[in-house]
Amino acid sequence: MPTYEASGITAKTLPELVDDLSEGGVTSEELVQAYLDRIARLDREGPRLQSIISLNPNALPLARASDQRRASGNALGPLDGVPVLLKDNIESLDPMPTTAGSLALKDNITGRDSPLVAGLRAQGAIILGKTNLSQWANFRDDDSVSGWSSVGGQVHNPHMLDRNPCGSSSGSGVAVAASLAAGAVGTETNGSIICPSNVNGIVGFKPTVGLISQEWIVPISPSQDTAGPMTRTVRGAALMLNAMDPGNEDYTLSLSPDALNGMRIGVMRFAEGANKDIKDRFAAALAEMEAQGATLVDIDEFEPAAENFWDSTQPLLEFEFKDSLNAYLATTPDTVTTRNLRELIAFNETNADQEMPLFGQSLFKASEARGPLTDPAYIAAKAAVRFSTREQGIDRLLAEYDVNVLVSPSGPVAPRIDPVNGDVWPQWAGAGWMAAQAGYPHLTVPMGDVHGIPVGVSFIGSAGDDAAILAYGYAYEQASKLRPDPHYLKSAEDRPEISEAMLK
Numbered sequence: 001m002p003t004y005e006a007s008g009i010t011a012k013t014l015p016e017l018v019d020d021l022s023e024g025g026v027t028s029e030e031l032v033q034a035y036l037d038r039i040a041r042l043d044r045e046g047p048r049l050q051s052i053i054s055l056n057p058n059a060l061p062l063a064r065a066s067d068q069r070r071a072s073g074n075a076l077g078p079l080d081g082v083p084v085l086l087k088d089n090i091e092s093l094d095p096m097p098t099t100a101g102s103l104a105l106k107d108n109i110t111g112r113d114s115p116l117v118a119g120l121r122a123q124g125a126i127i128l129g130k131t132n133l134s135q136w137a138n139f140r141d142d143d144s145v146s147g148w149s150s151v152g153g154q155v156h157n158p159h160m161l162d163r164n165p166c167g168s169s170s171g172s173g174v175a176v177a178a179s180l181a182a183g184a185v186g187t188e189t190n191g192s193i194i195c196p197s198n199v200n201g202i203v204g205f206k207p208t209v210g211l212i213s214q215e216w217i218v219p220i221s222p223s224q225d226t227a228g229p230m231t232r233t234v235r236g237a238a239l240m241l242n243a244m245d246p247g248n249e250d251y252t253l254s255l256s257p258d259a260l261n262g263m264r265i266g267v268m269r270f271a272e273g274a275n276k277d278i279k280d281r282f283a284a285a286l287a288e289m290e291a292q293g294a295t296l297v298d299i300d301e302f303e304p305a306a307e308n309f310w311d312s313t314q315p316l317l318e319f320e321f322k323d324s325l326n327a328y329l330a331t332t333p334d335t336v337t338t339r340n341l342r343e344l345i346a347f348n349e350t351n352a353d354q355e356m357p358l359f360g361q362s363l364f365k366a367s368e369a370r371g372p373l374t375d376p377a378y379i380a381a382k383a384a385v386r387f388s389t390r391e392q393g394i395d396r397l398l399a400e401y402d403v404n405v406l407v408s409p410s411g412p413v414a415p416r417i418d419p420v421n422g423d424v425w426p427q428w429a430g431a432g433w434m435a436a437q438a439g440y441p442h443l444t445v446p447m448g449d450v451h452g453i454p455v456g457v458s459f460i461g462s463a464g465d466d467a468a469i470l471a472y473g474y475a476y477e478q479a480s481k482l483r484p485d486p487h488y489l490k491s492a493e494d495r496p497e498i499s500e501a502m503l504k
Contacts, residue, residue, distance in 0.1 A: 080124025101149025
């Protein structure tokens with residue numbers, strides 16, 4: 001039986017690789033080649049994770065240039081020579097298209113770095129390739145399949161290959177969990193960094209919206225969109241954020257194993273969900289935080305303040321998607337023939353056998369029917385969402401309960417991939433929707449697994465609390481050390497306790 005578990009340098013975390021590169025324990029060329037070999041073995045063959053859409057043909061030359069800089073004492077920064085992956089809705093000047101998983105953008109080679117990529121490149125990071133994703137960042141149809149795109153096919157969860165990798169940053173989450181790169185960049189509108197990080201057993205950080213520029217990233221919602229780091233450790237996420245954030249803050253400086261000592265933690269009991277296994281893991285995580293000197297404060301109930309809140313969340317995204325996508329498509333090269341959402345809908349219909357074999361484009365059509373951002377319906381929807389999740393949401397809970405941070409499970413246990421019915425999730429756990437819609441920082445850290453399927457715990461704060469949220473998650477991570485390594489099981493029936501119960 002072949003084994004796919006990482007070993008040697010590919011098993012190391014991003015901070016460990018930063019140290020190895022600095023101390024001469026490994027060269028960037030050796031590291032890039034090791035990842036390329038592992039990608040060939042796991043992503044293209046073997047378990048065939050399909051987490052990566054394209055590889056950078058310049059990765060090895062860039063690595064050699066990094067090694068030359070280090071040899072001459074001219075490293076550009078801590079990340080010099082570190083290979084990272086980008087979700088394939090993020091532009092880079094490397095000779096790779098930015099497709100958002102759609103054949104309509106297969107020739108979208110722009111030759112421009114999004115600012116976050118320019119920040120990574122300025123530190124010498126190697127852009128290794130682009131990761132697969134839920135097509136159009138999971139904003140095409142109400143009945144989509146997370147982790148599927150017409151360009152890359154279906155992404156597979158390395159912990160259990162038939163389990164949903166979640167989206168839309170599914171490829172980034174899977175690639176990091178499977179040690180195909182030191183780290184990856186994902187994007188989120190509503191759960192698209194947190195959910196794949198949760199179900200793949202890694203650290204994912206969604207920063208305050210606006211901290212990282214969204215320029216040259218295929219958009220959904222300017223009021224909610226943000227990119228963020230996905231790594232195996234909180235320190236790794238902080239190191240990546242240092243490069244991606246154009247400001248001068250060093251997010252590693254706040255990381256301390258004592259960061260939870262004396263803190264008051266708001267426990268969002270209303271977001272625990274009903275799954276006994278998740279509640280057990282969450283209770284153990286809370287006990288760990290309490291042992292670190294934190295005071296737990298239960299928050300039993302929450303209802304959005306605006307009466308029209310639930311009727312506003314989807315229209316808000318539809319209005320902003322049409323407006324921002326049309327603006328983005330107008331900037332793409334002439335090789336991209338779909339220049340607006342209306343033409344994109346027509347493209348999908350003409351190429352339905354490739355673009356829509358599993359689900360349709362109901363969200364595209366609903367968005368196309370929306371008016372401009374001056375429409376009173378849009379203005380009212382945005383106001384309802386922000387009022388309910390900011391002033392009367394996260395900010396109110398922090399103030400009313402006098403707590404420093406809010407915590408909950410990060411999501412449910414991943415169900416099986418279902419290409420027939422689309423995503424069929426169990427009852428949700430967590431309050432990531434609130435952080436996403438508020439545009440506030442949200443970190444997920446592994447808190448163990450349920451029958452081999454990872455689950456995480458969330459740390460949520462107010463706007464600008466990014467450094468503190470990373471610090472709280474770091475302290476928990478250092479105390480708990482519950483990140484599960486993937487074992488590439490075909491299904492739950494490969495687990496002994498499951499097979500014994502199922503096979504009689």
